[in-house]
Amino acid sequence: GQSLEQPSEVTAVEGAIVQINCTYQTSGFYGLSWYQQHDGGAPTFLSYNALDGLEETGRFSSFLSRSDSYGYLLLQELQMKDSASYFCAVRNSSGGSYIPTFGRGTSLIVHP
Amino acid sequence: DGGITQSPKYLFRKEGQNVTLSCEQNLNHDAMYWYRQDPGQGLRLIYYSQIVNDFQKGDIAEGYSVSREKKESFPLTVTSAQKNPTAFYLCASSISASGSHGNEQFFGPGTRLTVL
Numbered sequence A: 001g002q003s004l005e006q007p008s009e010v011t012a013v014e015g016a017i018v019q020i021n022c023t024y025q026t027s028g029f030y031g032l033s034w035y036q037q038h039d040g041g042a043p044t045f046l047s048y049n050a051l052d053g054l055e056e057t058g059r060f061s062s063f064l065s066r067s068d069s070y071g072y073l074l075l076q077e078l079q080m081k082d083s084a085s086y087f088c089a090v091r092n093s094s095g096g097s098y099i100p101t102f103g104r105g106t107s108l109i110v111h112p
Numbered sequence B: 001d002g003g004i005t006q007s008p009k010y011l012f013r014k015e016g017q018n019v020t021l022s023c024e025q026n027l028n029h030d031a032m033y034w035y036r037q038d039p040g041q042g043l044r045l046i047y048y049s050q051i052v053n054d055f056q057k058g059d060i061a062e063g064y065s066v067s068r069e070k071k072e073s074f075p076l077t078v079t080s081a082q083k084n085p086t087a088f089y090l091c092a093s094s095i096s097a098s099g100s101h102g103n104e105q106f107f108g109p110g111t112r113l114t115v116l
Helices: none
Strands: A003-005 A011-013 A018-025 A029-037 A044-049 A053-057 A060-065 A070-074 A084-094 A097-102 A106-109 B004-007 B010-013 B019-025 B033-039 B043-051 B054-057 B064-068 B077-078 B087-094 B111-115
Touching: A003 A084, A003 A097, A011 A018, A018 A029, A018 A106, A029 A060, A029 A097, A044 A053, A044 A060, A044 A070, A060 B111, A070 A084, A097 B043, B004 B087, B010 B019, B019 B033, B019 B087, B019 B111, B043 B064, B077 B087
Parallel strands: A011 A106, B010 B111
Antiparallel strands: A003 A018, A018 A070, A029 A044, A029 A084, A053 A060, A060 A070, A084 A097, A084 A106, B004 B019, B019 B077, B033 B043, B033 B087, B043 B054, B064 B077, B087 B111
């Protein structure tokens, strides 16, 4: 089977940098994705890593190490609006398609 | 504007009743998915469909059924066999379920189902 581990909660202050880690166990790995979900809302896609290394998109960056089955989401210059839940997700091969599995999510609380 | 719509936003059901949640997309995506989210939990996959007239069970399919008669529509029926149906239900789509296109999923606004 597959499983993902990420911290349940992270707190930080406005303007700071925060890192949300994700470790996974899976077979047929096909990429690590990150999603943001505000309370009561729909998840929105942030980033995707298929290869090792860092991907940067504005204030958000995502990193992947396939040999360590590990990735992280880095949020810089934190803003109050970044308070949300962040989910990592992996895709695993199944009958020719790749099925997503999500972690339980990390609640990020940004303080003034 | 392209996107995914789900209706209704809130749904109340009596125990023993079947209920159908709607999901429509105009993104021309081949793949569609249904997830269940419980408070403080991640998203758990109920069913997915790679193409019209095809669908597969996810991790928690028991007590649910789906159909995919049209590319843009993927309704979910919560049957009376689902013992704990109160949850937030999210529908999503992606260009396809294979290759890199499946890594970016687009989600609808969700339906909050409460069993009375």
